[in-house]
Amino acid sequence: MKPTFEKLVLPAGDSFRCFDRSALLSPVKWHRHPEIELTYVEQGAGSRLVGDHIGTYGDEDLVLLGSELPHTWLSDEYRGQEYDRHQAFVIQFHPHFLGTQFFAAPELADIAHLLHRAEQGLWFPPEVAAAVGQRMQKMVSQGGFDRMLSLLYCLRDLVACDSPTSLSTRSYSAPTNAEMETRITEVCDFITCHLSDPELSHATLAEISGMNPSAFSRFFKQATGRTVSDYINELRIGLACRLLVDTDESVLNVSIDAGFANVSNFNRRFKQLRHLTPREYRNRLRVM
Numbered sequence: 001m002k003p004t005f006e007k008l009v010l011p012a013g014d015s016f017r018c019f020d021r022s023a024l025l026s027p028v029k030w031h032r033h034p035e036i037e038l039t040y041v042e043q044g045a046g047s048r049l050v051g052d053h054i055g056t057y058g059d060e061d062l063v064l065l066g067s068e069l070p071h072t073w074l075s076d077e078y079r080g081q082e083y084d085r086h087q088a089f090v091i092q093f094h095p096h097f098l099g100t101q102f103f104a105a106p107e108l109a110d111i112a113h114l115l116h117r118a119e120q121g122l123w124f125p126p127e128v129a130a131a132v133g134q135r136m137q138k139m140v141s142q143g144g145f146d147r148m149l150s151l152l153y154c155l156r157d158l159v160a161c162d163s164p165t166s167l168s169t170r171s172y173s174a175p176t177n178a179e180m181e182t183r184i185t186e187v188c189d190f191i192t193c194h195l196s197d198p199e200l201s202h203a204t205l206a207e208i209s210g211m212n213p214s215a216f217s218r219f220f221k222q223a224t225g226r227t228v229s230d231y232i233n234e235l236r237i238g239l240a241c242r243l244l245v246d247t248d249e250s251v252l253n254v255s256i257d258a259g260f261a262n263v264s265n266f267n268r269r270f271k272q273l274r275h276l277t278p279r280e281y282r283n284r285l286r287v288m
Contacts, residue, residue, distance in 0.1 A: 016093035018139045018147060022086060030072045030188050035092040036115060037065040038154065039073070040133040044086050045242045046075040047235050050121040051168025052225050056238040062129030064158060066119035067095055069168065074192055074235075076242055089136040091151060110159045121167035128161045183209045184223060195235055198261040202228050236260065237273045244282040251278045 017035075030049065041061040048057045050071045057073065065071055075086035095103070095115065103112040114122075124132070132154050139150045158164070187205050194200045205228060206216035220228050240258040243249060249257065255266035255278075270278050 015097050015148075016091065016151065018091045018136070018142075018151075019089075020140055021088040021090050030070060030185055032068050032070040033092070034067050035094050036067055036118060037071070038091040038132075038136070038158075039063050039065070040089045040129060040136050041073070042087070042089075042133055042137075044075055044088070045246065046073060046086070047238045048073055048167075053121060053167040053169075054231070054234045054238070055123075055167065056241060058242075060126035060129040060133065062124040062132055063167070064114070064118045064122045064124070064164075066115065066121065069119065069121055071121070076239060089133065089140065091136060091139070091154070093151065111155045114155065114159050117164070117166070120170060122158075122164040123167055124158065124161055124164050128157065132157050180219070180223075183211075184220070187220075191232060191235070195232070195239065196257060196259040198256075198259055200232065200259065232259075233269050234273065237270055240266070240270065240278065241274070241281065244278055245285045254278065 021039075039062070041057060041059070043059050044061075045058050046056070048055045048061070048063070048071075050063065050065065051069055073086065073088065102108070103115065135150055135154055135157075139147050139154075142150060187209050190205065190208055191200065202217070203213060205220075206213045209216050209219070211219060217228065220226075220231070224231055226234070236258045240254050240260075243254045243257055244251075247254070251267075252263050255263045258266070260266035260269070267277060270276075270281070274281055276284065
């Protein structure tokens with residue numbers, strides 16, 4: 001995927017942004033920006049896309065993203081709607097918003113190392129997320145010195161975590177061609193809105209991109225490291241996982257809701273990606 005470049009505008013009197021994403025009046029798309037971003041979801045479920053990482057998220061999800069790392073969160077609750085109003089608390093700050101040498105101070109060496117690791121995206125476990133997330137929620141209504149100090153405390157708490165998980169691979173490199181960014185953004189938005197439609201086809205996506213099917217296949221694989229089919233199936237299986245755990249729907253109905261045309265293909269793809277049958281997955285997660 002080629003991400004849309006997002007120009008972030010700071011509120012008057014602020015040197016960084018801190019806000020509740022549900023207050024936005026525009027949809028959150030696959031995008032990138034120079035600012036480092038910390039995103040916390042207290043409650044919710046969906047798919048998380050960071051660089052070449054496709055994963056699922058649930059309650060107490062906290063992720064730190066480096067500069068220019070493409071990303072988006074696709075909420076199950078608002079999938080297919082015009083706007084994604086999923087609540088999430090977000091902090092965005094430029095790496096040099098306090099000056100080019102601020103994080104070079106010896107007292108902040110650990111934070112500088114953390115921000116460097118965030119170039120791949122870092123996911124933090126729920127016990128860390130809950131504490132940092134509470135501080136982020138309070139920051140939305142803070143201002144001035146208190147908000148700045150709270151940001152530094154958030155970074156200090158993240159440094160104290162010895163087990164963050166890297167998301168994107170080291171080899172991932174975000175493409176920057178503006179025309180291609182526009183094309184693939186339209187394709188990815190279409191996939192998101194029609195994920196549950198079994199008629200979603202490679203030919204339709206190629207047409208949206210303005211390419212012939214073979215050229216589109218090469219382009220998509222080069223940008224994502226996945227075929228179109230693999231990309232769609234990963235998102236669909238992620239959705240199915242959450243439906244299996246959070247609902248009592250039959251495996252057949254889950255397969256339909258996740259966009260699979262037949263349950264045998266669903267079972268095959270599910271076991272390929274999760275190494276369990278859908279029924280085994282449901283039983284294992286519900287006894288944990």
